[in-house]
Amino acid sequence: MTNVMIKVGDESAESYIGALKHVDPSLNILEWPNYGNPDEIDVAMVWKLPHGELRKFPNLKLVISMAAGVDHVLSDPHYPKDIPLVRVTDPHMARSMAHWFIMNILQLHRETAYYNSLRLKKIWASDKAFDTDSICVGIMGLGYLGVHLATMLSNIGLRVQGWSRTSKKLEGIRSFTGDDGLAEMLKATNYLACLLPDTPATKGILDRSLFEKMPKGSFLLNAGRGNQLVEKDLTMALDNGQIKGAALDVFIEEPLPQNHPFWNDHRIIITPHHAAEVFMPSAAKAFVENIERVRSGQPLKGLVNQKVGY
Ligand code: NAP
Ligand code: GLV
Numbered sequence: 001m002t003n004v005m006i007k008v009g010d011e012s013a014e015s016y017i018g019a020l021k022h023v024d025p026s027l028n029i030l031e032w033p034n035y036g037n038p039d040e041i042d043v044a045m046v047w048k049l050p051h052g053e054l055r056k057f058p059n060l061k062l063v064i065s066m067a068a069g070v071d072h073v074l075s076d077p078h079y080p081k082d083i084p085l086v087r088v089t090d091p092h093m094a095r096s097m098a099h100w101f102i103m104n105i106l107q108l109h110r111e112t113a114y115y116n117s118l119r120l121k122k123i124w125a126s127d128k129a130f131d132t133d134s135i136c137v138g139i140m141g142l143g144y145l146g147v148h149l150a151t152m153l154s155n156i157g158l159r160v161q162g163w164s165r166t167s168k169k170l171e172g173i174r175s176f177t178g179d180d181g182l183a184e185m186l187k188a189t190n191y192l193a194c195l196l197p198d199t200p201a202t203k204g205i206l207d208r209s210l211f212e213k214m215p216k217g218s219f220l221l222n223a224g225r226g227n228q229l230v231e232k233d234l235t236m237a238l239d240n241g242q243i244k245g246a247a248l249d250v251f252i253e254e255p256l257p258q259n260h261p262f263w264n265d266h267r268i269i270i271t272p273h274h275a276a277e278v279f280m281p282s283a284a285k286a287f288v289e290n291i292e293r294v295r296s297g298q299p300l301k302g303l304v305n306q307k308v309g310y
Contacts, residue, residue, distance in 0.1 A: 002291055005041045005057065007032035008066055009048040016045075016066070019280035023288040043291055051076040054083075062086065062294040064287055066278055068093060068145060070304050071198035071225060081306055086290050089302040090283045094148035097276035101137075101149055101193050101221055102156065104247035104269055108191070108219045109135060113266060135159065138189030140182075140205070141196040141224060142168050142175065143310075145276070149195065161185050165308075186213035191221065197310035198225035208233040217244045223275040226251040231262070238267045249275040 004020070004027055006013045013031045020027055032049065035041055041057040047066040054063065055078045065073055065087040073085060107113075110130055118125055135158050139146045142162035150173050153160045161174040163185050168175040176185040186192070192214060196202045206222060207230040220243055222229055231252060237243040247269040248262070254273055262268050286301065293300050304310065 001026060001028050002042050002295065003040050004029045004043045004045055004291070005032055005035040006030070006045045006066075007047070007049045007053075008045075016280055016284075019284040020045075020288060023284045024291070027288070027291070043294070045287065046073065048072050049076075052078045054078065055080055062290065062300070064290060065304070066283075066287075068276075069197055069225060070310060071227075074304075074306065074309055084294070084300055085304040085306060086300050086302045087304055088278055088283055088286070089144045090279065090286060091148075092279040092282040093276045094145050095152075096279070097145045097195070097223060098149045098152040100223055100249065100271070100275035102152065104221055105135065105137065105153075105158070105191050105193075105219070107269065108221075108245045108247065113269075132157065133159075135191055136161065136188055137191045137193055138163065138185045140192065140194045142170070143195070143197075146195045149193065161189065182210075183213050186210065187215075190215055190218040192218065194220075194222040194224040194228055196224040196228055198227050199309035201309075203227050204230050206230065206234070208236060211237040211242050214242070216242055218242070219244055220246040221248075222246075223249040226254065234268075235261065235265070238265070245269075247271070249273055 006016060006029055008016055017029045020029060030036055038056045039059055041060060043062045043064065044054055044057060044060055045064040045066055054076065060083050063073060063083050063085045065085060068088045070085060070087050073079060137153050137158055137160050139150055139162040142150060142164040146162060147170065150160045150162050150170060154172055161176065162168065163176045163182050165177065167177050176182060194206060206228050220234065234243065234246060245267050249271045250273055256262060262270060290300050
């Protein structure tokens with residue numbers, strides 16, 4: 001029998017346990033902190049487990065991040081680095097993420113907030129045509145989610161380019177790497193879509209100097225992690241017109257504090273870190289598959305490279 005300890009942020013794990021047991025009824029799943037004898041725990045499934053907890057399980061064979069990002073695990077200074085860490089790579093999540101970007105790119109492009117304000121005044125203003133050909137989306141992070149996004153944007157007729165640590169070959173999508181590559185991509189990007197993981201190399205990457213490399217009046221969309229954006233630089237760039245509008249799903253502090261200036265800034269679309277959630281009917285199968293793989297010594301899916309931090 002495999003004993004699994006689960007903790008899903010502040011949520012009850014009940015529905016997650018139900019979905020996992022539906023796939024493999026033999027799993028013994030215990031919700032943190034009532035996991036019984038720590039020596040008997042084989043697998044930890046976690047989202048925002050308090051730091052220091054994982055080292056309490058001496059016989060752990062696998063850690064599963066119940067998210068695509070693993071910053072919540074790797075930021076734990078006591079994380080037992082010899083234990084393999086896997087993360088969510090799920091097509092349902094990838095589609096959902098692409099939908100978030102498509103929805104917001106089109107809302108920003110078609111000035112939805114402005115037309116909603118006219119509608120409140122019952123004003124019919126049909127004098128504007130939108131030049132969809134003017135859109136060029138630059139994606140920072142062409143990984144599991146970024147590649148899905150690039151393909152879906154391309155399929156709805158938008159120009160797309162992408163930046164990643166290693167070069168990619170994707171039909172119709174220009175791939176850039178390195179600082180010079182990023183600068184070159186930004187020159188021709190007016191919708192910047194960030195889907196980077198939170199690592200030391202990406203902290204604060206969305207700052208004033210980066211915005212200045214884009215054409216004036218560009219748009220920023222971030223669903224990577226809040227740490228990647230220098231929030232005061234965005235406000236400054238919105239004030240001076242370098243950035244015309246933004247859509248943010250992730251923030252330095254979450255939930256976004258009540259007194260945060262972004263709440264009252266109508267140039268920014270805000271969503272509460274739910275661009276792409278883990279969808280258990282789809283993700284549970286992959287979680288269980290990895291548990292079976294670790295049991296039988298097969299290669300794991302979605303294995304994290306702990307050296308690079310994602
Ligand atoms: P992934 O497959 O690991 O992809 C990460 C991408 O970022 C890769 O293309 C990687 O380059 C690139 N990258 C990493 N560090 C870089 C650097 N220093 N310079 C240039 N490129 C770099 O991750 P994913 O599954 O696509 O997920 C991406 C992130 O989305 C997650 O880490 C998480 O933070 C965020 N996320 C947010 C939500 C939400 O609801 N808001 C939901 C899911 C995920 P290589 O391809 O060369 O390795
Ligand atoms: C959510 O933010 C995730 O990383 O899956």
